[in-house]
Amino acid sequence: MARFDAAFDASGIEPTTAYELLPAGKYSAQIVESEMRVTRNGMGQFLWLMLDILDGPHRGRKIFDQLNLVNPNPTTVEIAQRTLSAICHATGKMQVSDSEELHLIPMTIQVTVKPPKNGYGESNAIRYMTPEQGTAAPQAVKKAQTAGDSAAAPAKMASAPWNKKG
Numbered sequence: 001m002a003r004f005d006a007a008f009d010a011s012g013i014e015p016t017t018a019y020e021l022l023p024a025g026k027y028s029a030q031i032v033e034s035e036m037r038v039t040r041n042g043m044g045q046f047l048w049l050m051l052d053i054l055d056g057p058h059r060g061r062k063i064f065d066q067l068n069l070v071n072p073n074p075t076t077v078e079i080a081q082r083t084l085s086a087i088c089h090a091t092g093k094m095q096v097s098d099s100e101e102l103h104l105i106p107m108t109i110q111v112t113v114k115p116p117k118n119g120y121g122e123s124n125a126i127r128y129m130t131p132e133q134g135t136a137a138p139q140a141v142k143k144a145q146t147a148g149d150s151a152a153a154p155a156k157m158a159s160a161p162w163n164k165k166g
Helices: 074-091 137-147
Strands: 025-038 045-053 062-070 106-113 121-127
Touching: 025 137, 045 074, 062 074, 062 121, 074 106, 074 121
Parallel strands: none
Antiparallel strands: 025 045, 025 106, 045 062, 106 121
């Protein structure tokens, strides 16, 4: 049993709703949080990303991605590195030493809906698009880069430099 310090009144608080997938399509988005996390089996690490949708009817919605950058399977690592390269191209940041350097830079993403797999329901998948492929204005990307360049240099993780949260 868990007792609360004060009685909880749910009548004035909006309950959480079921998670809804983003419809397939192109979206303007930006990375707002990132963190290196250990895989469930403890044999690798993935870069976890939270992105915000920036405009349209889904503005403010979150979408998540993860890149298996440290994994015993070299093909898995190659796929993650290619995805990270796509993010770098989409943001215009070609050399980064910390995932936080990719935060708050508008980019265009292509969202698809993947069919159910392994007992889980449908899910979203993200493809990161270069400014030429997408619709993000290069001026917005340049402005965000300039603002982001003034941030202090973040700390590094020994096994992978993608350790920042938030």
